[in-house]
Each structure stands twice: as structure tokens, then as C-alpha cells.
Amino acid sequence: KLYYKRFPDFSIDVIALPEQGRPLDFSGAVGTLHASARADRTDVDVGDSVKLNVEWTGEGNLEFFTPPELDRLDAFEGFRVFGRTERKTAERRSLTYDIAPTSDKLKQMPPVPLTVFDPRQNAYVTVHTQPVPIRVRPLKNASTLSEEGASTAGALDIQDIQTGPEEAQAP
Numbered sequence: 001k002l003y004y005k006r007f008p009d010f011s012i013d014v015i016a017l018p019e020q021g022r023p024l025d026f027s028g029a030v031g032t033l034h035a036s037a038r039a040d041r042t043d044v045d046v047g048d049s050v051k052l053n054v055e056w057t058g059e060g061n062l063e064f065f066t067p068p069e070l071d072r073l074d075a076f077e078g079f080r081v082f083g084r085t086e087r088k089t090a091e092r093r094s095l096t097y098d099i100a101p102t103s104d105k106l107k108q109m110p111p112v113p114l115t116v117f118d119p120r121q122n123a124y125v126t127v128h129t130q131p132v133p134i135r136v137r138p139l140k141n142a143s144t145l146s147e148e149g150a151s152t153a154g155a156l157d158i159q160d161i162q163t164g165p166e167e168a169q170a171p
Contacts, residue, residue, distance in 0.1 A: 017117050023124055027067070029116035031060015037112055037129035045137050046104050049082065052097045054112050054129055062093040068112055070097055075110035078103050104138040 017030070033056050040051040056062060071081040082098040099109070111128040118125050 021124060023115050023126075025113075026115045026117070026124060027065040029056075029060060029062075029065035029114060030119065031058055031062075031116065032118055032120055033058040033060050033062070033114070033116050033127050035112065035114060035127045035129045037109070037132055039109060039132045039134065042132065042134045043137075044101065044134065046102065046139050047080075047100050049098055049100050050109075050134070052099055052109055052112075052132065054095050054097065056093045056114065056127070057091065060116065062090065063088045065093075065114075065116070067093070067095050068114055070099065070112070073110075073113070078106050079109070101134065101136045104136045106134060106136050108133050 035054065035056050037052060037054045039053070042050075044050055054067075067084075067086065069081075070076040070079065070084075076099070078101060079099045080102055082100065084095050084097045086093070086095045088094075109132040111131050113126050113128050115124060115126045117123075
């Protein structure tokens with residue numbers, strides 16, 4: 001059976017977000033949000049894929065904001081970003097970024113920032129995750145192409161490609 005209950009009329013005031021002081025990186029998120037991050041592993045070789053899970057919770061519009069693009073953030077310059085997957089619910093928003101460190105000099109995955117409008121503070125604020133410590137080992141037996149003009153005795157690389165016709169060899 002269905003039951004209905006009448007409520008007295010009510011109204012909702014919709015207030016525009018302030019233009020003054022709006023940061024360029026404003027995500028569209030409104031509310032009091034909290035951020036956390038964790039990695040699927042923290043001991044990797046250079047170039048290994050790491051899944052960085054970032055989660056936002058709290059009171060606000062968790063379903064309708066633009067999440068950070070790590071490949072556009074200066075802090076993630078030492079990482080290659082392969083892509084991301086996301087899950088949305090009314091209670092939380094989770095993104096899993098697939099990233100790889102490009103240097104063994106990296107000691108942590110930087111904080112992930114999200115700029116939101118917090119109505120309790122009546123201000124734009126940036127919510128950050130905590131940095132995630134990592135250990136990145138150099139690749140074993142790694143070789144790279146030499147710099148242009150540099151010579152390595154007996155080693156062939158892309159600079160040694162011959163573009164002329166092959167000479168015929170005697171049978």
C-alpha cells in the first residue's frame with residue numbers, strides 16, 4: 001500500500017556563489033569536504049604503475065564537481081598519469097588514478113588539491129590529501145640513448161641508422 005502525507009509549503013533560497021575571490025581552479029564543489037588518499041603499493045621500481053585512490057567525503061555535492069587532473073598539476077610533474085576511474089555516491093566520491101613515478105628521486109606522492117566553496121566559512125578553500133610516502137628503486141640494467149653527438153664505443157643506437165642504399169655483397 002502507498003501512503004501519502006501532506007507537508008506545509010516551504011521554499012528554498014538559492015544563493016549564487018561569490019564571483020569575488022573565486023580561484024581559477026575552482027572545481028564546482030560546494031560543501032564541507034574532507035579528502036584522503038592511499039596507494040595500492042608504496043615500494044616500486046621506476047615506471048611501475050601505482051593506483052592512487054583519492055576519496056572525498058563530507059556534506060556537499062559530492063557527485064557534481066570536476067576532480068583534479070593530476071597530469072596538469074606541477075606537483076605531479078615527476079609522475080606519468082595513465083588515466084583514472086571513479087565511483088560516485090551521495091556519501092563519497094572516489095577516484096583511482098593510475099600513475100607511475102619517472103624517477104628514483106621521488107620520495108612521496110604529493111597532496112591532491114580540490115578547491116571548494118565552503119558555505120560554513122562563506123569562502124573558497126582548498127582541501128588537500130596527505131602526501132603518500134613511496135620508495136622508488138632505479139631500474140636494473142637500464143640503458144638509455146646517448147645524447148646527440150656523444151659517442152659510446154662500439155654501441156649502436158638510433159643515430160647509427162643508415163639511410164643510403166645497401167651495397168651488394170659478393171656470393
